[in-house]
Amino acid sequence: MSASTQKSPRSYFDWNATAPLAPGVSEAVVAALTLPGNPSSNHREGRQAQALLDSSREAVADVLGAGTLDVVFTSGGTEANHLGLMGLARCGKGAVLVSPAVHPSLLAAAWRAGTEGDGCVLSPVHEDGRLVLSRAEALLSEHRPSVLGISMANHELGSVEDVEALSCLCQSAGCLLFCDAVQAVGRVPIETLVDLVDGLSMSAHKVGGPKGVGALWLRPGPAVESLVGGGRQEAGRRPGTQAVALIAGFAEACRSVAGRLADAPRQAVLRDRLAAGLEALGAILHSSGAGLCNTVNVRFPGVPGDLLVTGLDLAGFAISTGSACSSGTTEPSGVLTGIGLSKEQAMEAVRLSIGPTTQMEEVQSLLEVLGPILERAKRFC
Ligand SMILES: Cc1ncc(COP(=O)(O)O)c(C=O)c1O
Structure with a gap:
């Protein structure tokens, strides 16, 4: 040369x-690409793909300390934010409270949910991007929103919200809490997050997985409906054949989270x-x-x-x-x-x-x- x-x-x-990419991810993706079956099919090839989907779901759920039934695979953090925040907001039909410092995908979901309900209210933030707790508390009592949308870790500033305090405020106000955990995974411990929030989003490519895949975790309870119509995949919450190879890569990346x-x-x-x-x-x-x-x-x-x-x-x-x-x-x-x-x-x-x-x-x-x-x-x- x-x-x-x-x-x-x-x-x-x-x-x-x-x-x-984290070690082992591209190999996991390539290996999964060679599986011919559709995970929804009732034959050996289908069951093989389904088995890979099941073990991948376990790897993602393990990162959260959650059950596998509550993990929905999506095309990434953007979709998970929309499905989660809009889904929770539709369960309550009130206003949506959101931090103005969240990722544009969560803000967009909040505005859309707000137009279907009683509007979208921005909760003021400190200069490091974290919510001002006293203002959030006042807005929760004034607007009685159905859901508060936050980012656990800010993608631009790196600040980390006090999710525990916000969870207490939401519980007292009877408001659901949705948390974008996309930048937090693998950087701050998140295994108690599922005890504090009603839904959270993850994205594979922020933890060394492939781009174009992510997950939504939802607390069992609120009946979150899918945003699009179609098949019964992901328990009907996210129709469409799953991206098995990308999901396998996501799972491999999740296995690197502890490291x-x-x-x-x-x-x-x-x-x-x-x-x-x-x-x-x-x-x-x-x-x-x-x-x-x-x-x-x-x-x-x-x-x-x-x-x-x-x-x-x-x-x-x-x-x-x-x-x-x-x-x-x-x-x-x-x-x-x-x-x-x-x-x-x-x-x-x-x-x-x-x-x-x-x-x-x-x-x-x-x-x-x-x-x-x-x-x-x-x-x-
Ligand atoms: C905090 C946060 N949420 C959501 C997203 C969107 O994730 P994806 O690129 O998987 O759609 C990003 C991506 O930059 C992000 O940083």
């Missing part, structure tokens, strides 16, 4: 957008080094050390975030300006404007998120190359 075609090593700092959790303290050390180094280069931190072990969100005043993303990309580092689903838009992140940043400040934000394979040397290298990139960007602006 000539020097000009040689690939330079890349460092990946965008684990919140998607995580690289990912064990690595969290190591990642927190890297996160703190990264945050301190960025601050030393003039960054204003939007995230705090109290949140997710892997997420740093900052802005460099006067420097547009997308210039830094491009500069670092050319230097071999993948970072992002915010959630991947909003990249390419000229609108600022709703999460960042929701915590009180101006449009200009929000457009300066960058998110760096790490994972189990990130090394301290990569953090050091990023900080070294960032100085000159910032200098060039400032001259350009």
